[in-house]
Amino acid sequence: MSTWAAILTVILTVAAMELTAYSVHRWIMHGPLGWGWHKSHHDEDHDHALEKNDLYGVIFAVIxxxxxxxxxxxxxxxxxxxxxxxxxxxxxxxxxxxxxxGRWPFRYVPKRGYLRRVYQAHRMHHAVHGRENCVSFGFIWAPSVDSLKAELKRSGALLKDREGADRNT
Incomplete structure (x- = not known):
């Protein structure tokens, strides 16, 4: 395989993995089949050590x-x-x-740009308890924060979840 074909294969595979991860996250992890593992990531307190949800990473590593x-x-x-x-x-x-x-030995919160958008989008994914009405299922691609806020507002998920402070920062 030529160098350019190899590079193109890697780039297309990364893009395909984002689509795969979105689909697996949306319809398996947040579905009845996969919630048993993924729940550890959403609803259970943990010390950022290993959690059941990490088994999904093991599956992709085996692949x-x-x-x-x-x-x-x-x-x-x-x-x-x-x-x-x-x-x-x-x-x-x-x-x-x-x-x-924050599963690193230090904490960094980006102030602007792409990393800030990814950070905010995934934090908004966790703004809702449970598996229903979550937003932003991708990991590399992050919709705009405004569109995610509008989606959460339309679903009424934040209104149902406001026992404590709003967690969609």
Missing amino acids: SIVLFAIGAMGSDLAWWLAVGVTCYGLIYYFLHDGLVH
């Missing part, structure tokens, strides 16, 4: 490992798909686990 193994047996395409899945996993870890949920 990547299998693709690397197939690639090592001679499939260039499988190898570069594995690189793309791994790159997405690293981006996910940086944005979701590190930046948004």
Whole structure:
């Protein structure tokens, strides 16, 4: 496989992984099938150590490992798909686990730009208790904060959830 084909494969795989992650997050993790694991991420207090929800990352890591193994047996395409899945996993870890949920040894809250938008969008995802009426299911792509606020307002989810302070910062 040429260098440009490999680079294109990695980029397209990262994009496909964002669509896959959105779909899995929206319809499996927040659905009746996957909520058992994902609930640990939303509704249970934790010390930012491992949680059941991290098993989803293990599943994607296994997929990547299998693709690397197939690639090592001679499939260039499988190898570069594995690189793309791994790159997405690293981006996910940086944005979701590190930046948004503070699973780093330090805390950083971005003040502006793309990282601020991703941070706010995912915080708004957690503004609602439970699996219903959540917004912003992607991890790399983040809708505008204004559109997410409007969606939450339309659903009435924040009104139902206002036992404490508004958590959609």
